[in-house]
Each structure stands twice: as structure tokens, then as C-alpha cells.
Amino acid sequence: MDIAFAPGATRIHQRLIMDAQRPAAVNEANASEGGCGAPPEPSRSNQAPAGLTREYHTDRISVLWFAERCIHSGECIRALPRVFNPRRRPWVDLTRAEADAIAEAVLLCPTGALHYVRHDGGAQEPEPGAVQVRAVRDGPYLVQGRLEIHGADGELIRSDTRMALCRCGCSAQMPFCDNTHRSIGFREPGRRES
Numbered sequence: 001m002d003i004a005f006a007p008g009a010t011r012i013h014q015r016l017i018m019d020a021q022r023p024a025a026v027n028e029a030n031a032s033e034g035g036c037g038a039p040p041e042p043s044r045s046n047q048a049p050a051g052l053t054r055e056y057h058t059d060r061i062s063v064l065w066f067a068e069r070c071i072h073s074g075e076c077i078r079a080l081p082r083v084f085n086p087r088r089r090p091w092v093d094l095t096r097a098e099a100d101a102i103a104e105a106v107l108l109c110p111t112g113a114l115h116y117v118r119h120d121g122g123a124q125e126p127e128p129g130a131v132q133v134r135a136v137r138d139g140p141y142l143v144q145g146r147l148e149i150h151g152a153d154g155e156l157i158r159s160d161t162r163m164a165l166c167r168c169g170c171s172a173q174m175p176f177c178d179n180t181h182r183s184i185g186f187r188e189p190g191r192r193e194s
Helices: 011-019 075-079 099-107 180-184
Strands: 053-057 061-066 114-118 132-135 141-150 156-165
Antiparallel strands (some): 061 114, 132 141
16 A cells, blocks of 8 residues: 655654554454454453554545554544444544544544644644643553653654553553453552442
8 A cells, every 4th residue: 555644744653653653444343343343342451462553534634543553532422433343343433523523533532542644734743842741540640742652672663643551460461551441340559448
């Protein structure tokens, strides 16, 4: 597949685009079942294999979905349920909204599972500001900014603008969250049961 980068696409976005080469399958299992047909069930951990991606494309905008990064926060679904519907295959239908609305919904994704590239002259994803870290109650750390995660050997693991980092210590995708905190009933230290 030959890819022409839109003006203003950053190196991070160009790398994301190059990784998203697989077409969507009509009957593919969701991420909690090891596929990438849709996000994982909210209460289950993400079992999607590393590197598994999908690109949804129109002449106005492309949306890239990195299944392994999705913890089903549901922000995209709440923002544009007619575009992002995990019960439908393919679960993303870009013909159901304007590119501006789709771009806004994608930017709500806290994990970097969703990214977009505009082909219609619209604004590309903005460059991130200062790094921000927010702990989700009984869940991951959500991190935003110009981010690079390196392993103990110094090798780059991931470069992105949004990530969810494991806080329960049980993720199969360490240091990234895979939703295991939900299936094991993780409670943050010092918090009492209600």
C-alpha cells in the first residue's frame, strides 16, 4: 500500500500510519477474544496480539485503531455512537459523520488506541503540550504529551501522544494497561471497599 502523508503529519503520525496496514474483517472477534474486530468487553482484559491494527479510510479522514492499546474507556463511543459501534463489524464507519466530529472523538481516546490523519485539508492531530499524568480510580495512569517509553536496555518500546500505563501490576502488556485491573477487581492502595 502506498501512503501519501497529509501536510502537517508529524513523524509520530507517519509511523502510526505505516503500522496500520491490515483491512477490517467483517466477522472478526473483539479484542477481549484475541481479535481486533472491536474493542474489548468493558469488564475483560484486552487479548489482542501486539501490533494488530486497522485503518478505516474515506477521502476526508483516516482513523487508525491499535487494538492492543484499547481498554474500552468508551470515550469514542459516547462521543459518536453512530461512527464507533462495537456491536457492528466493522466497528468504525467513517461515512456516518463529518471529519471534524470524527477527529474530535478520536482525540478523546486516552490510550492512543485511536489516531487520525486528515486528507481534506483539516487540522492534523495537534502537537501535545506538557506531559500530564492522571490516575484513574481503580485503573491505569492516563498519560498525555510527547511520550517515549524505553525498556531497561534503552530500546524504544513506544512513542505516542497518549498512553494508559498499568497500575495494578498484572497487565500482560506491561508497562501498558490491558484492562486486567477490571477483571481482577483491582483497588488502588489505601482505598476502602464501599
